[in-house]
Structure formats: C-alpha cells, structure tokens
Amino acid sequence: MTLKGLNVRIYPNKKQKLLIQCNFGYNRFVWNQMLHMLIERYDHNPKATFLNAYALNLLLPALKREYAWLKEAESTSLQITNHDLVEAYKNFFKQKHGFPKFKSKKSFKQSYQCKCVNQNVKQTAAHAIQLPKLGRIRFKAGKTIPKVIKSVTIRQSFTGKYYAILLVEDESQAFRKTNARIGLDLGISDLVIGSDGQKIPSIRFDKQQETKLHKWEKRLARRRLHAQKAMAWDKHNKVLQPRQLADFKNVQKARLMVAKLHEKIVHQRQNYLHQITTQLVKSYDLIAIEELKTKNLMHNHKLARAIASQAWGEIRRMLTYKCAWYGKELVIVHPYKTSQICSHCGHDDGKHELGVREWTCPSCGTLHDRDINAAKNILNKAIAY
Known part of the structure; x- marks a missing residue:
C-alpha cells in the first residue's frame, strides 16, 4: 500500500x-x-x-x-x-x-x-x-x-x-517492465530531449493568455488607483465610514479575472506535464535527468521568464513520485560538462555559446545535436553510477 x-x-x-x-x-x-x-x-x-x-x-x-x-x-x-x-x-x-x-x-x-x-x-x-x-x-x-x-x-x-x-x-501499482533506459535533457525551445533522439516541444501557455492577462492587469491597476484616490478623498473629508479596497466591486472583479487567467495557465501546464511524465514512466525502466540549479540560471534576465515557465522542478518532482509508485528507477546526475563532452569518444570540446545548437567533435568527427548529446551523456553518467 x-x-x-x-x-x-x-x-x-x-x-x-x-x-x-x-x-x-x-x-x-x-x-x-x-x-x-x-x-x-x-x-x-x-x-x-x-x-x-x-x-x-x-x-x-x-x-x-x-x-x-x-x-x-x-x-x-x-x-x-x-x-x-x-x-x-x-x-x-x-x-x-x-x-x-x-x-x-x-x-x-x-x-x-x-x-x-x-x-x-x-x-x-x-x-x-x-x-x-x-x-x-x-x-x-x-x-x-x-x-x-x-x-x-x-x-x-x-x-x-x-x-x-x-x-x-x-494499492501499489507497477507498470510492465520494458528494459528501456533514457537520459533526459531539459531545455527551453524543446521541453524534454531524450537520448534516443525524441524531442517534446515546450508550450508557452503564458504566451497564449498574454493578451487577455495584460488587458485585465491594466484594468486592475487602473481601478485600484481610482479606488485609492476615492479612499483618500473620503479620509480627507472625514467621512464617518471610509471605504476599504474590498468594497470596490470593480477592483474585486478585475482581481478575480487576473487570478482566473493565472489559474488557467497553471492547470494547462500541470496537465501537460502529467501527460509527459506518465508516458515516460510507462515507456522506460530507468530515467536519468540532471540536477539543474534553476536559481542560478534565472540570473540570465533574457531567459529568466522562459526558464520559469518550463517548470523543470515540477517535472523532476513528478518523475520522482511516479517512479516510486510504479516501480521504475530515477537517477539524478550532476550536469558538469554534459553539453561539452562528446558522447561517442569522450573528447572535451570546451564550452559552447547558447546559439551553437550543433557541433562536430574534432577528435572522432561525429556531428552532434547539442541537446541530444547532453541527454546521452546524462544517461552514460547514470549507468556509470
């Protein structure tokens, strides 16, 4: 149980x-x-x-x-x-x-x-x-x-x-054994990249609701400003029962609409991640992922919003408890040089800029997709453990 x-x-x-x-x-x-x-x-x-x-x-x-x-x-x-x-x-x-x-x-x-x-x-x-x-x-x-x-x-x-x-x-449940193993690299344009070459695209649910959200956030800010001015006027004129922000129905309506849009984004993202993680746990007996320091990556302000919307920590959390529920194994590996080392011969080609998505190993001549190569290195590290 x-x-x-x-x-x-x-x-x-x-x-x-x-x-x-x-x-x-x-x-x-x-x-x-x-x-x-x-x-x-x-x-x-x-x-x-x-x-x-x-x-x-x-x-x-x-x-x-x-x-x-x-x-x-x-x-x-x-x-x-x-x-x-x-x-x-x-x-x-x-x-x-x-x-x-x-x-x-x-x-x-x-x-x-x-x-x-x-x-x-x-x-x-x-x-x-x-x-x-x-x-x-x-x-x-x-x-x-x-x-x-x-x-x-x-x-x-x-x-x-x-x-x-x-x-x-x-009751404890277990998916059937497949004797398959996979390493997963987490990214931005593609949410999950597997060592077997499969790529699961990322969906920016926040972008889909961006127009509506921006409209209602502007309305909320404007209505809150008008309400604060009305409250200050009541206080200045010594009204016996000054109103609170909660008394302004238009402010509460705008706040509720903003909250509903954020809630919809969260539910859409959660549903998408559940579908992905459940399918991975069903298909593979061993899943290897890297231990990302998201807090450090968020220092890049050009990518901070995109990184936050991917919910990499939530993917790891879901995989952790689902592997425990269904009798599969999850291995967390250190991300040190997973995108720099050639997965074919082990040559260290040094750090590449984020814009470099493909590179050729100077030692063995293998052409690598940056993300797939990282996923293969993650799997190799997990097997070595």
Whole structure:
C-alpha cells in the first residue's frame, strides 16, 4: 500500500462555506497566538528549551477556555496547526526557510487540515463526501476515492474555489517492465530531449493568455488607483465610514479575472506535464535527468521568464513520485560538462555559446545535436553510477 494525495473539488453550500471560513480563522488565530507566545518566551528567556508540538497541544484547552468560540473549531485541525508551526521552526533552524510569519486573513489562499478519526471522512455517495464539522458535501473527482483516508486538507484557491486534498492509502501499482533506459535533457525551445533522439516541444501557455492577462492587469491597476484616490478623498473629508479596497466591486472583479487567467495557465501546464511524465514512466525502466540549479540560471534576465515557465522542478518532482509508485528507477546526475563532452569518444570540446545548437567533435568527427548529446551523456553518467 502506498500513500497518495487525491485532489477533489468540493461544492459547499452557504452554511458550509461559512463554517469553512470560520475554521480558516480559528486555525489562523491559533497559529498567530502560538507564534507570538514562542517569540515572547524566547525574548524573556533565550536559554529556555524549545517547545514541541505535544507541549503546544497542552495549551489548547486553556486557550479554548479563554476564547470560547475556539470550541467550535475542528479539534484535530488545531493540533495539526501546532505541528506545522513546530516544523516551520525546525526548517528555520536548519536554514531551509525563513522565520515563521504571522498569517493574515487578507490572504486569498486559505487552508486547514483535519485528521481522519472514526471514519469522519468518507465517501457517502457517488458524488458526495462526508467531512468533519461540515457534513455531506457534493464533490467532483476524476477517480474513485479509496476507502482508507488518513487526512483531509480543505483549501480555498485565489479564485474562490474550494478543494479537499485527501491523503489516501492506495494499492501499489507497477507498470510492465520494458528494459528501456533514457537520459533526459531539459531545455527551453524543446521541453524534454531524450537520448534516443525524441524531442517534446515546450508550450508557452503564458504566451497564449498574454493578451487577455495584460488587458485585465491594466484594468486592475487602473481601478485600484481610482479606488485609492476615492479612499483618500473620503479620509480627507472625514467621512464617518471610509471605504476599504474590498468594497470596490470593480477592483474585486478585475482581481478575480487576473487570478482566473493565472489559474488557467497553471492547470494547462500541470496537465501537460502529467501527460509527459506518465508516458515516460510507462515507456522506460530507468530515467536519468540532471540536477539543474534553476536559481542560478534565472540570473540570465533574457531567459529568466522562459526558464520559469518550463517548470523543470515540477517535472523532476513528478518523475520522482511516479517512479516510486510504479516501480521504475530515477537517477539524478550532476550536469558538469554534459553539453561539452562528446558522447561517442569522450573528447572535451570546451564550452559552447547558447546559439551553437550543433557541433562536430574534432577528435572522432561525429556531428552532434547539442541537446541530444547532453541527454546521452546524462544517461552514460547514470549507468556509470
């Protein structure tokens, strides 16, 4: 059995939406209270031992007595919030991330997580799911939900859509063995180049929506500017109830349209990458890719936007978990001189400019396609491991 994440869209009614928003607020409040307490504790006694998640959970009953409305929250979600806060501190200590930040209710992306206890999360009908504190909610998913559910995360997107991310136990699957191996070089004009000569083109979904996105971003900027002027006028004239930016419907409409266009780009890119990675895992038993330092490559401002739109890190992430799911092998190799060495004789021809897409090896006379040669070197390195 393997653990998998299943993302389903849910359609709550008005009452359920209010309960979801309340739970967002409860978990945000507990996070901020615990974070403030830990900061104050360190300021008063820097030598005090750091509290773990269990110690923070012991403070929840006292917090509920002080704030009675916290009793309406889903209890396991508050415990998970404490656990996430402790993990955020640990990542800060390991210098993986920055210091934990206070959460704001103004953030459009909100979420909270619940544990599955005594089957409080289960599918009750073909298109209905039972969720803690929310009851029965209509949902839509691309596959059947397994019976064993470990936890559920309720999330609201920037566009106001609601999703339930289920952590489920699913039967281990394995694609049939093909005894085939491939090295993959990731590029810009061609997204994936294989050592066998195949090239998968990159699709710039951001370019396809560029005109609409530019139009609505201009409208958003213009409407926000007019709203700020109106707010300043109200304040200057001492209006009793000055308006906030959220009160301007035209601003919110433009913000929503910009968010929807960005969401469409993300979904199109994700769908395309899923198709590519699934086909690769089905076709090859060993897949070799290079460990790219995307952050360093982004320093080239002429190619930064094109590099960011390729989502190379997402390709690696998908290949990692899909190879683990389906019994295939993924090898990550160092990219040192993969595009400079001749894959036929091993001669190092030195660094080539990005405009040089083909070159002839002076040692053996082989004509190389730059990207295919790099993919072959990546595969050779993986086999040598």
